[in-house]
Amino acid sequence: MTAKAFEAAQSNAHELPVELSLVDQSCMQVCYANIAALLGSTENDQNTLRRAAQIYEDMQATFSFESTPIEWATVHRHVGVVRQMLGERINDAAILENAAGSFRGALQVFSPELFAWEWATIQSRLGGVLYRLDALHSDTELLKESIAAYQNALRVFTQAGSPFKWGEVKNGLGQALQVWGDLTRNADLLKRAVQACREALQVRTRESTPMLWAATQNNLGSALFLLGRLTESVESLEGSAEAFGKALAVYTGSNANRLSKVTERNMAKAEDMLRAKMARRVARVYWDDDSQDPTRDNSDDEAHNA
16 A cells, blocks of 8 residues: 555545444544554554554544443554554654553453453563563563563464464564573573574474574574573584574575674674684693693602502
8 A cells, every 4th residue: 555545545534424433433543543554564654653553542532441342452452563663663662661551451351261362462562562671671570571471472372273473472482581591691591592492493484484584593593692602502602603694694695784794793703602612622622631641651650559
């Protein structure tokens, strides 16, 4: 849908038939906001996203938790999604906090018992918002809440039943776990992060979703790097460099220059640390062997021990 067609739709949206009920008019406005949100997302247009958010927010006054709970919760969910998209694009903590509040509001209605899919989808989005807020605030509690939200989503999303969503949540969980593991210097958390990324790669394949596959390979490389740095595991660092290399190949082939540069730097760090550890290992073996010099005369030691 072009911007011109969108503007035409906006004009018509303000001239709705008067015979429609207020709720029906609001539902049509929500449909218009959905179009604005989609257009703003696909064209990366912040102004259109802001417009969509404003329409949703205006509609919140039309519905109530008591009389129209599903419509009320649906609008809250839509507001949260648009705020999340906008907040992530401009790294705005206040907008992301509002998104989290909208999602929490929607969860008051969308329960796992009655609305399992909606509940899990909102939990997944809440996990992503809280993860970004932790990056802005460095608040470990937000990180823990993010992980809990992702784990909630996995109560509904399964690899067999909803592989795409399952892989998306596993990837997000891997990101959050590796940050928490790094902060607490906890190898078990980092291993869980590695496992989550590897599980995501079972459904995020290079053939079907190359950019998502590369993103998860990048996350895997990061988790393995942190694990290798903490445990001094050469195997983890080798895996890290390999994962970064796989991601870099896709980014380079797709002309994703910014992602290529970041991933290339990450791979260089992993390779540098790997070389340093291998050098120390060789030096250690050299000195160990030198202490057992076969030309050394042990006759005095043997005589003493006798």
